[in-house]
Amino acid sequence: MTVSNEPMTSPGWDVTSVRRDFPILEQSVHGYPLAYLDNAATTQKPRVVLEAMDGYYRRDNANVHRGVHALAERATGAFEAARESVRRFINARSTREIVFVRGTTEAINLVASSFGQRLREGDEILISAMEHHANIVPWQLLRERSGIVLRVVPITPAGELDLDRLSSLFTPRTRLLAITHVSNALGTVNPVRELIAEARRHGVPVLLDGAQALPHLRVDVQALDCDFYAFSGHKLFGPTGIGVLYGRESLLETLPPYQGGGEMIRTVSFEKTTFAGLPHRFEAGTPDISGVIGLGRAIEYLEQLDWDAATAYEARLLEHATACLQDVPGLRIIGQARHKVALVSFVMEDVHPHDMGTILDRRGLAVRAGHHCAMPVMSYYGVPATSRAAMAFYNTFDEIDRLAEALRYARELLA
Numbered sequence: 001m002t003v004s005n006e007p008m009t010s011p012g013w014d015v016t017s018v019r020r021d022f023p024i025l026e027q028s029v030h031g032y033p034l035a036y037l038d039n040a041a042t043t044q045k046p047r048v049v050l051e052a053m054d055g056y057y058r059r060d061n062a063n064v065h066r067g068v069h070a071l072a073e074r075a076t077g078a079f080e081a082a083r084e085s086v087r088r089f090i091n092a093r094s095t096r097e098i099v100f101v102r103g104t105t106e107a108i109n110l111v112a113s114s115f116g117q118r119l120r121e122g123d124e125i126l127i128s129a130m131e132h133h134a135n136i137v138p139w140q141l142l143r144e145r146s147g148i149v150l151r152v153v154p155i156t157p158a159g160e161l162d163l164d165r166l167s168s169l170f171t172p173r174t175r176l177l178a179i180t181h182v183s184n185a186l187g188t189v190n191p192v193r194e195l196i197a198e199a200r201r202h203g204v205p206v207l208l209d210g211a212q213a214l215p216h217l218r219v220d221v222q223a224l225d226c227d228f229y230a231f232s233g234h235k236l237f238g239p240t241g242i243g244v245l246y247g248r249e250s251l252l253e254t255l256p257p258y259q260g261g262g263e264m265i266r267t268v269s270f271e272k273t274t275f276a277g278l279p280h281r282f283e284a285g286t287p288d289i290s291g292v293i294g295l296g297r298a299i300e301y302l303e304q305l306d307w308d309a310a311t312a313y314e315a316r317l318l319e320h321a322t323a324c325l326q327d328v329p330g331l332r333i334i335g336q337a338r339h340k341v342a343l344v345s346f347v348m349e350d351v352h353p354h355d356m357g358t359i360l361d362r363r364g365l366a367v368r369a370g371h372h373c374a375m376p377v378m379s380y381y382g383v384p385a386t387s388r389a390a391m392a393f394y395n396t397f398d399e400i401d402r403l404a405e406a407l408r409y410a411r412e413l414l415a
């Protein structure tokens with residue numbers, strides 16, 4: 001078989017040129033051009049992000065907010081400029097609403113810890129059956145500490161939220177709706193405007209887990225009118241170890257600090273400590289400075305792309321992948337929501353996803369096999385795991401064709 005990474009041309013989106021921005025994509029794996037289809041786990045980084053992080057360490061490395069020397073000022077300037085980039089990107093009102101954390105997981109833990117302190121036994125948190133463990137376990141830990149109750153919006157066989165059940169799950173004790181914007185296991189895009197409107201009718205604030213949404217959708221937190229929005233830099237073509245919690249200023253103002261230490265204080269004595277203002281009150285200790293700078297650069301990179309063309313291209317990739325994979329004998333797609341990002345989860349009769357993943361890897365195809373940190377979703381569909389092809393705007397139609405062909409081969413070999 002001859003394979004090449006020559007992309008099929010696509011009007012409006014020059015994938016060949018975009019791929020040149022991502023040096024990692026140039027390599028071969030096991031003698032095949034790398035087809036990286038594991039973007040829901042983490043995305044690849046454009047050269048400008050690598051250069052920004054390298055440049056920071058080469059020229060500007062110093063701790064932020066502390067020194068008056070030139071390097072400290074440059075580092076602080078770059079760090080706070082990145083905060084402004086994040087603010088602009090999600091259209092928050094103020095940089096006071098942008099808290100840097102390690103990732104989506106930490107963002108949700110921050111809310112569970114700080115917002116959670118005001119909750120009492122019997123108060124309820126509403127989540128959904130398609131959550132990543134990062135939006136389940138922090139609430140279970142809070143349940144152990146405070147006796148809160150977790151309620152779960154069910155899903156339908158297509159992998160959509162069962163909206164008919166939503167309204168009845170709100171009670172006078174509901175204190176927060178914490179729900180994913182896009183499912184990492186199914187690709188479903190949830191109708192977040194509707195969800196927020198419903199929560200508002202019940203006077204309940206909303207946290208959105210945006211880990212899988214921001215890489216594919218433009219998000220405006222003011223237009224959405226959500227109270228918290230959590231996301232990870234590494235899923236957004238930025239580095240690992242850095243993420244963001246957006247919080248509505250009037251709400252963040254009322255929350256106690258998350259962790260204590262340097263950076264988050266105004267004055268400290270043994271008798272009493274007073275805390276810094278937003279957002280620093282939630283950023284204890286030396287932050288991941290190069291990570292923040294890398295994330296800021298990733299956002300600037302995304303801002304200069306033709307986003308409508310990228311989105312349209314991804315939609316065509318999804319359509320192509322769904323059609324090709326549906327045609328493979330014995331393959332079942334898990335998650336057939338009407339509104340999906342470019343992600344296809346699937347199982348193949350009589351073939352374990354891990355064996356499948358290994359065969360695909362031998363052909364240079366990087367897909368994820370496992371429960372995707374969404375075990376309740378796997379239980380719902382009665383499968384231990386799925387394989388997942390998660391695409392980004394740098395993937396090609398040719399890569400999808402190679403995937404479909406390799407799946408047919410795997411089926412012949414293993415089933």
Ligand SMILES: Cc1ncc(COP(=O)(O)O)c(C=O)c1O
Pocket residue numbers: 040041102103104105106132134135180182183184209211212232373
């Ligand atoms: C929907 C969703 N939420 C949360 C997370 C956790 O993100 P992180 O591990 O970057 O904190 C992920 C990661 O896969 C995810 O897909």
